[in-house]
Amino acid sequence: MGEMTERLLRADLSLWPQGSVANNRLGWLRLPNTTEAELRDLFAMANTIDQHSVIYVGMGGSSLGAMTMAQMKKRSGPQNGRNVIFVDSTHPNFIASLPTTDTAVVLASKSGTTTEVDTIFDFFWARMKDPSRFLVITDKDSPLEKKADERGVRRIVTTPSDVGGRYSVLTGFGTVALALLSVSMEDMAAPFTGARGADLDHAEEVALNIFNQISQGRDRLSIYSPKDLDKVPMWLEQLIAESLGKQNKGIVPLPFDDNKEALDRVSGYIEAETLHELGAKFFEWEVITALLGSLLQIDPFNEPDVAAAKAATKSILESGQFLDEPGVDISQIDRSLEAILTERDYVALGGFLNPDRYEEGLTVRDQLENKFTPHAVTYGLGPRFLHSTGQLHKGGPNTVVMAQVVESTKYEHVPIPDRNYGFAELFRAQADGDLQTLRSRGRRALRFKS
Structure with a gap:
């Protein structure tokens, strides 16, 4: 070795610079040795859920690992027939379209303070109010654990506090989704024997x-x-x-x-x-x-620039002062990028779109990549990418040109319980907050409307 x-x-x-948070972020090293008893407990819990559909709500590392586990399970063997719907968007029309009949809801947040998870929890709670249909995955003593405990949800799966979200795929953030689809304990144990x-x-x-x-x-x-x-x-x-x-x-x-x-x-x-x-x-x-x-010589366990966009979003919602910037028509994206791209740049296409339009964004990405080869073009759906590549855009090499795409269609009004704003306002504030934060960091950020 x-x-x-x-x-x-x-x-x-x-190994890392002085002042890193590694002293409280290395718990992932022991996760391959997760015991069979722990996995059997999750498998048994999943088998008690009667609902056919399960909505899994999480952002960044709290959901992408689960999505990956679920996709591999569906690809590599038989499933138990349950339909798992992953939700990592606050788009109001998308939220309004989600089922509530014969549906259970999983809320996943390491910190227990994730705005998307908290607001969607309240949205579904107001419509269902059946504690037996809710499961929560979070760190012990987090605000989300407290809320879930007060509401008496079916199960709270606590995760190690010394494992960061993006290193958490072998905790409950990955294994609950696997348990929801598995037909045997062999499925549950496989990723851990592989990791060992x-x-x-x-x-x-x-x-x-x-x-x-x-x-x-x-x-x-x-x-x-x-x-x-x-x-x-x-x-x-x-x-x-x-x-x-x-x-x-x-x-x-x-x-x-x-x-x-x-x-x-x-x-x-x-x-x-x-x-x-x-x-x-x-x-x-x-x-x-x-x-x-x-x-x-950087700290791979912190995310110093993610909080800035969250703070900007919160400020916009509190003040009600949204950007007066509808965006340039998407048909002009080639010309706009051509005017500012330099030799070492890459384009980050950030689509604040209904997830149902994800493939449209991929088409735009492919067109840009063909047009601007060899410049790289990435694509992320907002607000998902705020919890993954958002840190890179704001804190990484200043060779990024952000091309944010927003919709020109009108959003549905979907209220959020006990808030003075709805999902339309939250979604818009997240797009505005990201644009403002990028520009405040000296990053080139353009807005287009689709």
Whole structure:
């Protein structure tokens, strides 16, 4: 085993700069040894849920790991027939369309203070008010745990406080979703046996290679996986972007990149055909990311720039002062970007759109990539990306050009209980807050309307 990996496994805090939060963020190293009893408890709990549909609400690492687990489970073996709907948007029309009949709701938030999760919890509680149909995943003693306890929800799954959200896929944030779809304990145990057998020598080699490539100016990581496992690159994107995009350093992860031969690219292929193999890749890439933080001399466990956009959103909602900026028509996006792109830039396409329009955003991304090759183009759906690549956009290399896309259609009025704003106002404030924060950090940020 390599020297850096040995130091990591013994929790040597000197790997990272003084003042890092690593002393309370290394609990993920013990997660491969999660006991069968813990997994059996979650599996038994999931089997007591009578509802056919389960809405799983979470943002960033609290949901992307769960999505990845669920996608692999559906791909690699039989399921129990339950329909799991992942929700990581506050778009009012989308929220209003979600089912409430024959439906259970899972609320997932590490901190227990995630605005999206808290407001959607209150929305469904006002409509259902059946504690047996609610499950909560959060850290012990969080505000969300307190609210869930007061409401008497069916189950509160507490997660280790020394595991950050983006490293939490092998906690309840990943395993509850797996339990909801699994038909056997073998399914539940597979990612953990895989993680215990992860190739950590290879992980250190990958970290050193990526660091050497960054040193030579190749700071874009093209991420590939089998086409029917598109959630795997999205999970890795948030892990790398939020962990390493700070202090004007980092590497730009590019899921589904079509220009892997470009001079600024490093290629990373994640091959996993089973839950066992997926568990190994989860742990290997967490190790790779932690080691890259050491090599780059940044703290891979904090997210110093994420809070700024949250604060801007809160300020807008409290003041009612939204941006008077409807945006340039999307038909002009090529011309607008052409005027400001420089040689080392990449485009971050941020779509504050109804999730039902996700594919439309992908089409725009592909068109931009074809137009501006070899410039990289990333795509994220808001507010999801605020909890993943948002840190990179604000704290990583200032080579990003944000192209925010908002809708010109009118939103439905969907009230949020006990708030003086609804989901339409929240969604709009999140878009405005992100734009304001990017510009305050000296980032080039444009708005387009679709």
